[in-house]
Amino acid sequence: QVQLVESGGGLVQPGGSLRLSCVVSGIIFRIYGMGWYRQAPGKQRELVAGMSRFGATNYADSVKGRFTIFRDNAKTTVHLQMNSLKPEDTAVYYCNSHPDTFGSWGQGTQVTVSS
Helix, strand or coil: CCCEECCCEEEEEECCCCCEEEEEECCHHHHEEEEEEECCCCCCCCCEEECCCCEEEECCCCCCCEEECCCCCCCCEEEEECCCCCCEEEEEEEEEEECCCCCCCCCCEEECCCC
């Protein structure tokens, strides 16, 4: 059974940076595309960034040029580097497979951008 453990969130001022990490276990990590998703209060969960098993990336328009997804297959970990953070980036961030998600989700990590 897949396990997803996200970390790295926190409170940051506008313009600041955070790096999120997600350790994945229970699957053959290297054969899956992975993505970062987020859910803000009162909104649906949305894809923020995805990376295929071959390294191709795609980003939501709202984060292009600010966020970077990358993975370490040896450590079965996927990261999200977030720069130039804005208040509208405030959400709980989750990792999961991409484009098709696993049936279960981790606990997520809270990112709050506020002065």
